[in-house]
Amino acid sequence: MRTRFAFTALAGALALAATASQAQTQAPLKVGFMLPATGTFAALGDMIEKGFKLHVEEQGGKLGGRTLQYFKVDDESDPSKATDNVNKLIKRDQVDVIVGTVHSGVALAMARAAKDSKTLLIVPNAGADAITGPQCAPNIFRSSFSNWQPGYATGVIAAQKGYKRAMTITWNYAAGAETVKGFTEAFEKGGGKVTKDLNLPFPNVEFQALLTEIAAQKPDVVFAFFAGGGAVKFVKDYDAAGLRRTIPLMGSGFLTDGTLEAQGASAQGLITALHYGDNIETPRNNAFRNKFAVTYKANPDVYAMQGYDAAQMLAAGLKAVNGDDKKRDALIAAMKKAQIDSPRGKFTLSAQHNPTQDFYVREVKGNYNVVTGVAVKALADPGRGCKM
Numbered sequence: 001m002r003t004r005f006a007f008t009a010l011a012g013a014l015a016l017a018a019t020a021s022q023a024q025t026q027a028p029l030k031v032g033f034m035l036p037a038t039g040t041f042a043a044l045g046d047m048i049e050k051g052f053k054l055h056v057e058e059q060g061g062k063l064g065g066r067t068l069q070y071f072k073v074d075d076e077s078d079p080s081k082a083t084d085n086v087n088k089l090i091k092r093d094q095v096d097v098i099v100g101t102v103h104s105g106v107a108l109a110m111a112r113a114a115k116d117s118k119t120l121l122i123v124p125n126a127g128a129d130a131i132t133g134p135q136c137a138p139n140i141f142r143s144s145f146s147n148w149q150p151g152y153a154t155g156v157i158a159a160q161k162g163y164k165r166a167m168t169i170t171w172n173y174a175a176g177a178e179t180v181k182g183f184t185e186a187f188e189k190g191g192g193k194v195t196k197d198l199n200l201p202f203p204n205v206e207f208q209a210l211l212t213e214i215a216a217q218k219p220d221v222v223f224a225f226f227a228g229g230g231a232v233k234f235v236k237d238y239d240a241a242g243l244r245r246t247i248p249l250m251g252s253g254f255l256t257d258g259t260l261e262a263q264g265a266s267a268q269g270l271i272t273a274l275h276y277g278d279n280i281e282t283p284r285n286n287a288f289r290n291k292f293a294v295t296y297k298a299n300p301d302v303y304a305m306q307g308y309d310a311a312q313m314l315a316a317g318l319k320a321v322n323g324d325d326k327k328r329d330a331l332i333a334a335m336k337k338a339q340i341d342s343p344r345g346k347f348t349l350s351a352q353h354n355p356t357q358d359f360y361v362r363e364v365k366g367n368y369n370v371v372t373g374v375a376v377k378a379l380a381d382p383g384r385g386c387k388m
């Protein structure tokens with residue numbers, strides 16, 4: 001009995017040692033970041049990269065026993081350069097996995113290239129509905145949201161507040177249009193009516209004429225999708241035009257996330273919906289926020305959290321194959337079924353690889369988006385049009 005135990009233990013130890021040495025002899029996994037380093041979304045790209053690297057560092061610099069080598073491309077949030085840019089990572093650098101990006105239009109081009117080349121892609125922000133809809137693929141995952149989700153959640157709370165007539169305002173591109181569509185669906189289901197959609201080209205910030213139109217029409221509420229530098233300017237201009245106290249401004253939470261220090265008084269009291277908030281009082285979120293603050297001397301935001309979770313999703317896949325990403329089917333199967341212990345709360349992926357997650361109601365207090373309730377629990381993107 002004792003001998004048999006000793007033998008089994010020895011065999012187990014040898015197997016473990018073999019796995020460990022296999023991971024050691026593997027070349028580093030090539031990770032390509034395609035993120036904005038310039039333009040209105042530059043700060044968002046920076047936060048995503050910091051979040052991703054924080055998780056890797058917490059794992060001792062390795063995921064699934066595999067070291068990582070990073071490659072980087074600044075996509076400038078410019079869809080016209082997206083195919084060339086993503087091919088720098090796929091063809092020139094021959095990366096094993098791409099992490100990117102922020103802008104939906106750029107991400108759509110990336111998803112096409114990833115699908116064609118079968119390169120593993122984890123989208124750490126861009127919400128383009130098609131990525132987990134008609135353009136879905138076994139090798140494409142998202143750690144963030146679909147544009148429909150935060151729009152829908154904000155529509156639910158706007159209707160609950162009893163507003164009847166809404167105007168919407170956003171940039172004229174996939175993220176703006178799809179977020180507004182989600183908002184309209186929930187708001188009108190809840191008894192409201194969207195009376196007018198206002199648009200301007202991305203990334204313009206000349207809001208004056210549109211604010212004048214809002215002031216003239218006097219809706220019960222305005223719904224806005226802006227993010228990054230554009231969100232800072234919009235919230236300040238809305239306040240400066242004297243609208244904040246007369247016509248309530250709501251938005252998907254990007255309107256006030258990572259932006260509050262720059263928005264200052266103009267953002268106080270704004271109510272938004274998002275899959276993250278600053279004061280989620282769980283040990284998981286507190287640990288994440290403390291570690292991030294100590295490492296980077298800054299508070300994390302939703303983008304940092306999504307980058308962190310992109311690394312967690314990749315880790316779940318790599319752990320299942322001991323770092324051997326050539327065992328592609330097993331890696332993908334593990335990513336698909338992972339339950340991610342996220343700072344936002346635990347989440348799983350839909351069949352189309354988009355997070356099914358709670359959307360919180362948040363109110364701006366000082367420099368924080370304070371969670372005051374849940375808008376929709378376990379909201380799943382419908383994943384319309386995905387076949388895989």
Ligand code: PHB
Nearest residue numbers: 103104126127175227254
């Ligand atoms: C997008 O283009 O999908 C996008 C950009 C910034 C955000 C959210 C979505 O904060």
